[in-house]
Amino acid sequence: MFARSFVHQSSRQVSRHGSWVCNPHRAARGSLLLRTYASSANAPLAEKFAVNGDRLWEDIHYTAQWSAPSPGGLTRLCATEHDKHARDWFRDQVLALGADYKVNATGTQFAVFPGEDSSIAPIAMGSHLDSVATGGKFDGPLGVIGGLEVIRSMKEQGVKTRAPLVLINWTNEEGARFFPLLGSSIVYAGQSTVAEAHASLSNDHSGITMGSELAKIGYVGDGPNTFQEFPISAHFEIHVEQSTDLEKAGKPVGWVEGWQGMTWYSLELTGEDGHANTYKMYGRRDALQGAAKIITAVEALAYKHNGDSTVTNIISGPWGACNIQSNTKVSFCLMHKEAEGQLAMGSDIEKQIKGIAALHGLELKLKRDIYVPPGDFWPEAIDCVKRACGDKGIGSRTGTGHDSTMTTTLVPTAMVFVRAKDGISHSAKEWSDKDDCTEGALALGKAVLNFDELMKTKK
Numbered sequence: 001m002f003a004r005s006f007v008h009q010s011s012r013q014v015s016r017h018g019s020w021v022c023n024p025h026r027a028a029r030g031s032l033l034l035r036t037y038a039s040s041a042n043a044p045l046a047e048k049f050a051v052n053g054d055r056l057w058e059d060i061h062y063t064a065q066w067s068a069p070s071p072g073g074l075t076r077l078c079a080t081e082h083d084k085h086a087r088d089w090f091r092d093q094v095l096a097l098g099a100d101y102k103v104n105a106t107g108t109q110f111a112v113f114p115g116e117d118s119s120i121a122p123i124a125m126g127s128h129l130d131s132v133a134t135g136g137k138f139d140g141p142l143g144v145i146g147g148l149e150v151i152r153s154m155k156e157q158g159v160k161t162r163a164p165l166v167l168i169n170w171t172n173e174e175g176a177r178f179f180p181l182l183g184s185s186i187v188y189a190g191q192s193t194v195a196e197a198h199a200s201l202s203n204d205h206s207g208i209t210m211g212s213e214l215a216k217i218g219y220v221g222d223g224p225n226t227f228q229e230f231p232i233s234a235h236f237e238i239h240v241e242q243s244t245d246l247e248k249a250g251k252p253v254g255w256v257e258g259w260q261g262m263t264w265y266s267l268e269l270t271g272e273d274g275h276a277n278t279y280k281m282y283g284r285r286d287a288l289q290g291a292a293k294i295i296t297a298v299e300a301l302a303y304k305h306n307g308d309s310t311v312t313n314i315i316s317g318p319w320g321a322c323n324i325q326s327n328t329k330v331s332f333c334l335m336h337k338e339a340e341g342q343l344a345m346g347s348d349i350e351k352q353i354k355g356i357a358a359l360h361g362l363e364l365k366l367k368r369d370i371y372v373p374p375g376d377f378w379p380e381a382i383d384c385v386k387r388a389c390g391d392k393g394i395g396s397r398t399g400t401g402h403d404s405t406m407t408t409t410l411v412p413t414a415m416v417f418v419r420a421k422d423g424i425s426h427s428a429k430e431w432s433d434k435d436d437c438t439e440g441a442l443a444l445g446k447a448v449l450n451f452d453e454l455m456k457t458k459k
């Protein structure tokens with residue numbers, strides 16, 4: 001499918017154009033951009049800014065009705081009818097607020113709100129309304145609905161930024177239904193194409209694609225697909241922490257400084273068909289037995305290298321009670337805080353997989369689908385979030401990828417973490433308290449206002 005590695009933060013430039021289709025004039029970052037972020041104070045507009053926590057909380061729970069049966073949680077897979085309901089709701093909300101609204105070819109929704117100077121590329125707030133299977137109500141929706149709350153509150157309070165703002169609902173960030181993940185932001189960042197995203201196959205191996213399913217729900221639009229077509233000045237995202245650093249520190253929010261390395265692999269083992277009862281053990285070419293050893297090796301690898309690993313998908317055939325398994329596909333991911341450790345895990349497991357396949361006489365197709373080295377968000381964007389959090393926050397790091405992991409390759413990007421009970425995520429037990437969600441949305445709004453102020457210092 002996709003064999004790529006991306007070098008993050010390769011084009012750290014701020015665009016100065018804000019129209020839907022234009023050639024970005026990438027002004028090099030000047031030292032002026034650094035001028036204000038030594039201060040711990042918030043921008044004047046940020047000091048007075050407030051959000052409506054009741055409204056945010058109600059919307060998080062109201063929109064959770066659009067889900068496959070998922071007691072207490074959320075199963076809103078990308079491009080399903082449930083996803084369509086959530087998207088339609090989002091569209092209606094932003095249109096009611098006067099947004100210039102577009103949907104692009106990968107289904108991502110953009111809602112642009114004017115600032116005082118329409119020649120500046122908008123400051124973005126974004127995350128995803130679609131979810132994993134058997135997920136929680138917060139992973140994704142909090143980022144989009146938190147951004148919506150910021151826009152609503154700004155309107156009510158007459159807060160006008162100089163830069164336009166854009167609220168984004170990115171498509172298929174989780175890769176829960178279609179692989180690969182970051183399904184739309186990866187195209188926006190120029191790491192993939194619309195055609196590749198449309199061809200993304202569903203993880204249930206039914207052969208359906210993201211493109212066909214998006215078309216079915218009416219979400220293949222003509223809006224901008226790439227940064228070149230629609231540049232932004234910065235990207236800010238609220239997300240549940242998915243870890244326990246904030247909880248341990250007794251803080252509701254955090255500024256996210258960076259992420260750990262992540263590598264996704266997929267492999268296919270092909271052996272030989274045969275009768276499950278009558279074939280002698282010696283000489284079998286059983287793909288599932290090879291896969292079983294590989295799965296065990298992937299787990300042991302994490303302990304050996306002091307990293308983490310997860311086997312995320314397996315499919316084997318032929319189906320039946322009397323067949324030796326002749327074809328098995330496995331997907332897994334490897335995580336490590338250090339780039340060297342991440343690479344060492346990769347080369348170690350590749351060697352082991354080849355050895356296991358050879359031992360069982362299996363043909364092997366092995367792909368490193370996505371390689372994300374560990375990295376840091378942009379200091380000036382982190383600082384905007386840090387000042388927004390004030391003494392209610394601490395610095396933290398994320399263990400996974402987000403749409404911000406893609407936008408950070410283009411423009412100043414940072415994230416706001418919200419305390420998550422016991423660090424649980426991708427589970428119906430995922431929970432963040434109402435007050436913590438409110439603090440998160442407030443920090444998001446203040447961070448955006450801080451960044452807007454920071455850009456004013458640029459000539």
Ligand SMILES: [Zn+2]
Nearest residue numbers: 139140173239
């Ligand atoms: Zn997420």
